[in-house]
Amino acid sequence: MFVAPPVKHEDHDAAWDAALRAAVDWSILLDDEPGDPDLRERFEAWRMADPLHDGAWRQTVHVDALIRQLPTERPQPETAAPVGRARLPRPRLRHVVAGACLAALAWLAVPIVLLQVRADFITDSTSQADIRLEDGSRVRLAPGSAMRADISATGRQVTLYAGEAFFEVTPDPTRPFEVAANGTRVTVLGTGFNVRIGERDTDVAVKHGRVQVEHTEPQAASEVLATGQWMRMSANAPAARGEIAPEVVGSWTRTRLVAVDRPLPDVIEDLRRRYAGQIVLLGDVPRDLSVTGIFDTSDPAAAAELIVRPHGGRVRQITPWLLIVSLNGQAS
Structure with missing residues (x-):
């Protein structure tokens, strides 16, 4: 079984991502024109130009082979109601290859096993969780999310590892309530607020009260958000902030x-x-x-x-x- 070469540095990670996307593009072109010798020659030149290109192509071919062994039907979760769906044209195999290859990247990026070890609460794609913490605070955890809560006599720390959560915090001046989410720290000043981890950013929005938001990687000046305000924090771009209707904050549900x-x-x-x-x-x-x-x-x-x-x-x-x-x- 072929395994993509391990990468540690951010630049190498981006290069592997780009190579994989290029390999997917080549698979599309070759699928369209299987008998074009000029196209095949240009593809071989690309593949041999860099070991990453060859590795990405081998990954694409490997995933294609795995997909051929997969069933075409997936049983619906028992908790999901039947949903009518229009029948869409079935595209060619190239779409399957593209999807599976990039899905493999997503799997490598967020190790499920690691989340299961670190998190106290995990939701799957079809469920949300309503959690009451030891201090009386309530958390609504969105589908596909994971978090850990450490409540003690001296402090209250929550770590959101993935996904999204809405918090209603019980006031306690003697025990600060902090939420850590992908390099962003939110310190509660008595509030209801929403935190969401995205692919590149972390969003914080306040339904009522106030929170203090700061980026910890790298360290940046903290800012205070009040009712109806939001902020988007990113390690690679300046923070953005704006206004939002308070009733919209945390108004998501499972579906x-x-x-x-x-x-x-x-x-x-x-x-x-x-x-x-x-x-x-x-x-x-x-x-x-x-x-x-x-x-x-x-x-x-x-x-x-x-x-x-x-x-x-x-x-x-x-x-x-x-x-x-x-x-x-x-x-x-």
């Missing part, structure tokens, strides 16, 4: 996704956490494509269509467990 002026890739990531299969967003989508709306995630394909349609996007359902999303100018 309802709420987005207010959020980057399109982040909204697709939220949908992915609520889907028992894989959703693959092809290409490098500009971060300035924003989404606002309320989406019913009980039908992930329909929700994805509504999310990307205003930007000229399209959705292909390969099997009950794989959706491919592409925008204008991307492979589809």
